[in-house]
Every structure is written in C-alpha cells, then in structure tokens.
Amino acid sequence: MAVYDLEEQETIDDLKAWWRRWGNLVTTAILVVAVALAGLQGWRWWTHSRAEQASALYSAVSVAVRGNDLAKAKDAVAQLEDKYAGTGYAPRGAMVLARMLFDSGDRAGARAQLQWALEHADEDELRQVARFRLAELQFDEKQYDDALRTLDAKHDDAFAGIYADLRGDILAAAGRGPDARSAYQTAMAKLDAKSPYRNYVQVKLDALGGPIGAAAAGVATPSTMATPAAAPPAAPAPAK
Numbered sequence: 075m076a077v078y079d080l081e082e083q084e085t086i087d088d089l090k091a092w093w094r095r096w097g098n099l100v101t102t103a104i105l106v107v108a109v110a111l112a113g114l115q116g117w118r119w120w121t122h123s124r125a126e127q128a129s130a131l132y133s134a135v136s137v138a139v140r141g142n143d144l145a146k147a148k149d150a151v152a153q154l155e156d157k158y159a160g161t162g163y164a165p166r167g168a169m170v171l172a173r174m175l176f177d178s179g180d181r182a183g184a185r186a187q188l189q190w191a192l193e194h195a196d197e198d199e200l201r202q203v204a205r206f207r208l209a210e211l212q213f214d215e216k217q218y219d220d221a222l223r224t225l226d227a228k229h230d231d232a233f234a235g236i237y238a239d240l241r242g243d244i245l246a247a248a249g250r251g252p253d254a255r256s257a258y259q260t261a262m263a264k265l266d267a268k269s270p271y272r273n274y275v276q277v278k279l280d281a282l283g284g285p286i287g288a289a290a291a292g293v294a295t296p297s298t299m300a301t302p303a304a305a306p307p308a309a310p311a312p313a314k
Contacts, residue, residue, distance in 0.1 A: 128158035135167045144178055147171050155190060165195035169204055176211065185211055202229045209240060218248040235265035239275050246282065255282045 131150045138147035151171045154164040172187035188211065191204040205224055212221035221244050225237050242257035258279040265272045279285065 128154060128161040128163040131158070132163040132167050135170055139170060139174065142174075144174055147174055151187070155194075159194055160196075162195075162197065162200075165191035165200055165204065168194075169200075169207065172207065181211060181215065198230065202233050205229070206233065206237065206240065209244075213240065213244050213247070216247070218244050231264070235261050235269075235271075238264060239271075239278075242275075242278065246278070251282050252286060255279060255284075255286050258282070259285050 134150040151167040168187040168191040172184040176184035188208040209224040238261035245254035
C-alpha cells in the first residue's frame with residue numbers, strides 16, 4: 075500500500091511541476107480559443123441579423139414595385155445603401171430602383187443607381203448585369219462612346235453574346251456599319267445555337283448586308299445566294 079502511495083505522490087509532484095512550467099501558457103491558450111469562438115458566434119449572429127434586416131427592406135422594395143410606389147422604393151433602397159451596402163440585397167435594390175427611375179423619366183437617377191450597383195456588388199454576375207444595363211441607358215441617350223467603353227470591361231463568356239449584340243446596336247446607330255456587322259457576327263457565334271434570340275440578331279446582321287467577308291470569299295449569303303429558275307423570288311430585305 076505504501077508503494078502505491080509513493081507512486082501517487084510522485085505523479086502528483088510531476089503534475090505540479092508541469093503545471094508550474096506550462097500552466098500559464100495553457101490557461102492563455104484556452105482563453106484565446108474561448109474568446110475566438112465567442113467572437114465567431116457573435117459575428118455569425120450579427121451577419122445573420124443584418125441579412126434579415128436587409129431582406130426585409132428588399133421585400134419592401136418589391137412591394138413598392140408591385141404598387142408602383144416610387145417614393146417607398148426610394149426610401150427602402152436609400153436605407154439599404156446606407157446601412158447594408160455590404161449585403162447582396164443593396165445592389166439588387168439599386169438595380170430595381172434604376173428600372174423604376176428610368177420608367178418614370180429620371181434617367182440621371184437611374185444611371186446613378188446602376189453605377190452604385192456596379193461599384194458595390196460583390197458578385198461578378200450581378201456586376202455584369204448592371205454594366206449591361208448601364209450601357210443600354212448610355213446608348214438610349216446617344217452616348218455611344220461611353221456605352222462602348224462600358225461594354226469594354228471584362229465579362230464572362232456567358233454574357234459575350236448579349237454584350238456583342240448591344241455593341242452592334244450602338245455601332246450601327248453611330249453609323250459604323252462594318253464594325254456593327256462584325257459585332258453581330260460575334261454575337262451569333264457566342265449565342266446558344268438553339269436560342270430564338272439568334273434569329274433577332276440575324277435579322278439585324280442581314281439588314282446591314284450579312285457577314286463581313288462572305289462575298290469576297292465567294293460564300294453565298296441568304297441575300298446573294300443564286301437560286302434555280304423555278305425557285306420563288308427572294309423575300310425583301312427586312313426594314314431597317
């Protein structure tokens with residue numbers, strides 16, 4: 075029995091010696107981990123709470139849109155941009171408000187909201203949509219150079235077709251027919267082959283004379299292709 079008591083005493087002495095050497099460090103490490111965990115939980119709660127508040131404001135924007143209440147939409151978006159700019163709801167609210175402002179005739183306000191969304195959105199896809207709409211607005215105001223510069227920004231291949239199509243519209247309006255045809259050709263190449271939208275682009279391309287280089291290369295286009303004598307006459311070119 076005395077042997078066991080001696081062994082237990084030695085073990086206790088070893089533990090005391092270890093604790094004297096490492097106790098403060100262990101205590102500090104435990105405190106650091108506890109504080110970090112508490113901070114993480116607090117951050118998660120704070121983030122979740124802000125997301126819920128931002129979601130409620132975005133819902134208010136949606137209600138204002140359905141009721142065509144521009145004043146309420148402005149108020150809700152102003153709060154989103156002021157207090158919750160870091161959430162995904164704020165740039166979305168800005169883009170919705172931009173549409174309402176444009177429809178009401180306030181193009182300067184619409185431009186400001188699209189620019190805000192472009193500068194604050196964290197999602198690449200959302201920024202590319204905002205950029206496209208901003209270019210549309212600039213095009214509508216005949217600010218062709220500004221619109222083209224807006225479209226020059228890097229974008230995903232998924233947006234390449236509609237970006238090129240809008241570029242073609244801008245160039246055509248600016249009187250740059252060959253450049254517009256080239257842009258429409260790019261749009262045709264980038265758009266899904268099964269997309270009905272390609273037919274719309276094709277009409278605009280044909281109205282400008284068809285693909286560039288087709289005649290020089292001896293490639294027949296729908297408007298120049300030779301037809302047998304028995305074939306019906308070609309349809310008139312679509313109105314520009």
